[in-house]
Amino acid sequence: xxxxxxxxxxxxxxxxxxxxxxxxxxxxxxxxxxxxxxxxxxxxxxxxxxxxxxxxxxxxxxxxxxxxxxxxxxxxxxxxxxxxxxxxxxxxxxxxxxxxxxxxxxxxxxxxxxxxxxxxxxxxxxxxxxxxxxxxxxxxxxxxxxxxxxxxxxxxxxxxxxxxxxxxxxxxxxxxxxxxxxxxxxxxxxxxxxxxxxxxxxxxxxxxxxxxxxxxxxxxxxxxxxxxxxxxxxxxxxxxxxxxxxxxxxxxxxxxxxxxxxxxxxxxxxxxxxxxxxxxxxxxxxxxxxxxxxxxxxxxxxxxxxxxxxxxxxxxxxxxxxxxxxxxxxxxxxxxxxxxxxxxxxxxxxxxxxxxxxxxxxxxxxxxxxxxxxx
Amino acid sequence: xxxxxxxxxxxxxxxxxxxxxxxxxxxxxxxxxxxxxxxxxxxxxxxxxxxxxxxxxxxxxxxxxxxxxxxxxxxxxxxxxxxxxxxxxxxxxxxxxxxxxxxxxxxxxxxxxxxxxxxxxxxxxxxxxxxxxxxxxxxxxxxxxxxxxxxxxxxxxxxxxxxxxxxxxxxxxxxxxxxxxxxxxxxxxxxxxxxxxxxxxxxxxxxxxxxxxxxxxxxxxxxxxxxxxxxxxxxxxxxxxxxxxxxxxxxxxxxxxxxxxxxxxxxxxxxxxxxxxxxxxxxxxxxxxxxxxxxxxxxxxxxxxxxxxxxxxxxxxxxxxxxxxxxx
Numbered sequence: 001x002x003x004x005x006x007x008x009x010x011x012x013x014x015x016x017x018x019x020x021x022x023x024x025x026x027x028x029x030x031x032x033x034x035x036x037x038x039x040x041x042x043x044x045x046x047x048x049x050x051x052x053x054x055x056x057x058x059x060x061x062x063x064x065x066x067x068x069x070x071x072x073x074x075x076x077x078x079x080x081x082x083x084x085x086x087x088x089x090x091x092x093x094x095x096x097x098x099x100x101x102x103x104x105x106x107x108x109x110x111x112x113x114x115x116x117x118x119x120x121x122x123x124x125x126x127x128x129x130x131x132x133x134x135x136x137x138x139x140x141x142x143x144x145x146x147x148x149x150x151x152x153x154x155x156x157x158x159x160x161x162x163x164x165x166x167x168x169x170x171x172x173x174x175x176x177x178x179x180x181x182x183x184x185x186x187x188x189x190x191x192x193x194x195x196x197x198x199x200x201x202x203x204x205x206x207x208x209x210x211x212x213x214x215x216x217x218x219x220x221x222x223x224x225x226x227x228x229x230x231x232x233x234x235x236x237x238x239x240x241x242x243x244x245x246x247x248x249x250x251x252x253x254x255x256x257x258x259x260x261x262x263x264x265x266x267x268x269x270x271x272x273x274x275x276x277x278x279x280x281x282x283x284x285x286x287x288x289x290x291x292x293x294x295x296x297x298x299x300x301x302x303x304x305x306x307x308x309x310x311x312x313x314x315x316x317x318x319x320x321x322x323x324x325x326x327x328x329x330x331x332x333x334x335x336x337x338x339x340x341x342x343x344x345x346x347x348x349x350x351x352x353x354x355x356x357x358x359x360x361x362x363x364x365x366x367x368x369x370x371x372x373x374x375x
Numbered sequence: 376x377x378x379x380x381x382x383x384x385x386x387x388x389x390x391x392x393x394x395x396x397x398x399x400x401x402x403x404x405x406x407x408x409x410x411x412x413x414x415x416x417x418x419x420x421x422x423x424x425x426x427x428x429x430x431x432x433x434x435x436x437x438x439x440x441x442x443x444x445x446x447x448x449x450x451x452x453x454x455x456x457x458x459x460x461x462x463x464x465x466x467x468x469x470x471x472x473x474x475x476x477x478x479x480x481x482x483x484x485x486x487x488x489x490x491x492x493x494x495x496x497x498x499x500x501x502x503x504x505x506x507x508x509x510x511x512x513x514x515x516x517x518x519x520x521x522x523x524x525x526x527x528x529x530x531x532x533x534x535x536x537x538x539x540x541x542x543x544x545x546x547x548x549x550x551x552x553x554x555x556x557x558x559x560x561x562x563x564x565x566x567x568x569x570x571x572x573x574x575x576x577x578x579x580x581x582x583x584x585x586x587x588x589x590x591x592x593x594x595x596x597x598x599x600x601x602x603x604x605x606x607x608x609x610x611x612x613x614x615x616x617x618x619x620x621x622x623x624x625x626x627x628x629x630x631x632x633x634x635x636x637x638x639x640x641x642x643x644x645x646x647x648x649x650x651x652x653x654x655x656x657x658x659x660x661x662x663x664x665x666x667x668x669x670x671x672x673x674x675x676x677x678x679x680x681x682x683x684x685x686x687x688x689x690x691x692x693x694x695x696x697x698x699x700x701x702x703x
Contacts, residue, residue, distance in 0.1 A: 219499055319619075323641070323643075329676045331643075336679070
């Protein structure tokens, strides 16, 4: 069964995998395929390559979905029965929306949005992108009626970061040790350190030397303003987590046939299984096509020389040896890839799409359509 | 930070244009997946073969790779093989170490920096993690033993493009923001060492493909503009060998669908030729835009990576450099 077929009864597809394996392209191709078949499909990408973004018309977009004009699809030779929508996640704006929804009053909202540390954190804190990608997915799943939402996920240093990000960020926002450390700033409105609790002036001297007093003051103010909103955030994160375990969701593991990428995808697969998250399938991009399905040994140069067009006398000397060498190298690569893939294929449940290395980068709608035929 | 030793004197400042391995500190930077770790490991091998004492730093790597690539023995966050020392520089450890240098007493350091809180502040305060990590690396680069510099060469397997620039610009950002004082003093010597073209340089790593080439060009512009650092060279990884000429492939087109063994051999040749052509196109784009000594490294027909592959890449580097000398 194809990955597309496995996704036919799902409303949400989450593409996960290491960076540089064609995750964004795969996500876009899956959405396009559903649109062509007659559904309303949305692809939500994080950081698409410029030419793919142009192809999807994403350049002018903010944090909202936009429909790819039917004329643009028709110009690429496609006759979609449904609609293709696309959006690019704006991490900062998603944070701002979340804060605005949870703030008890406008004054508190403005104090948080204006806090320097918050501004830095909402765009730069590790895990922030992953957290907001899930937050946005929840909003889209609950408030819109797409037949299929395909979420592209940010490349993580470690694949598991994606699932852990919300907890890590929540731990950051609700860290009691830090709140205690910065407590005097909260009550008095003036900044100071509760030195007695932490071996006195050493801590103050050292931290302030690194950060300056202002950064610590910003942090204290931020934590103070955030108190009380924490429970709302926590409930929301739990809801997002619950959504990801529902049967209408399908995780799509995207990888390339090299050891590093495969090890990462396998770790992710095992983690999804342990957390009872539904895996829809595996997409292996950039596979080298097997050209020697024969059981027999690879040809020697002399064998090829005898078969080359033209009389043997006119065949240049180097050609048979080169052809034999190129085929042997090619098949070495094939064997290596298959060997690296074998343990993954026996473990992964669900559909499996083997996509051959395409001859050029996929960067337009026609290219996406060709790719989707393999999925 | 780490001001225990006097700055290393620029003894080699008479050399006008030092080659990469004559530098003292080299940051290997490029897009994720472009092969930075492999290039870093191969450079370490070549330097060690030339009799240099080498320190290789990974930056907060969740899964350190250099030690395995070099076949080195791992002890905690450090690993060694003869003449090469490998270190995974992690923010929390670097901050502890710094605390020790300032506070002198281990017990006090632990009391001050209860681990959970350190990790918290490293995440919460912008650029703090970068500062301690870069400080640790630069401290190593200028630390001295009884007989002179402790390391002849410090190689850094830098994080992916954007993060590498963030890391390297911390000292100059501090100079903009911090008034006179000990922190400013630290930022000053760090910045001086980074922009010293004799001692320090960035080596760019890329692949002959669309996105990696674009990113290499952007990184190069940032290294020159934002960072003002010297560039020691460009490494292009996984360059496919050009076997048959396009004309030869075209002449064989009729045999593509021939039965085995000829058909498969011709199809393999056609695929190889397409890849080589694509690579040539992107290389031409790189060369037109970047005026840098460029080292092409072969695409190895291998899926797994370990010491034999790194040795092969180091040999290819050495061959490429010798070829340049002969040509010149």
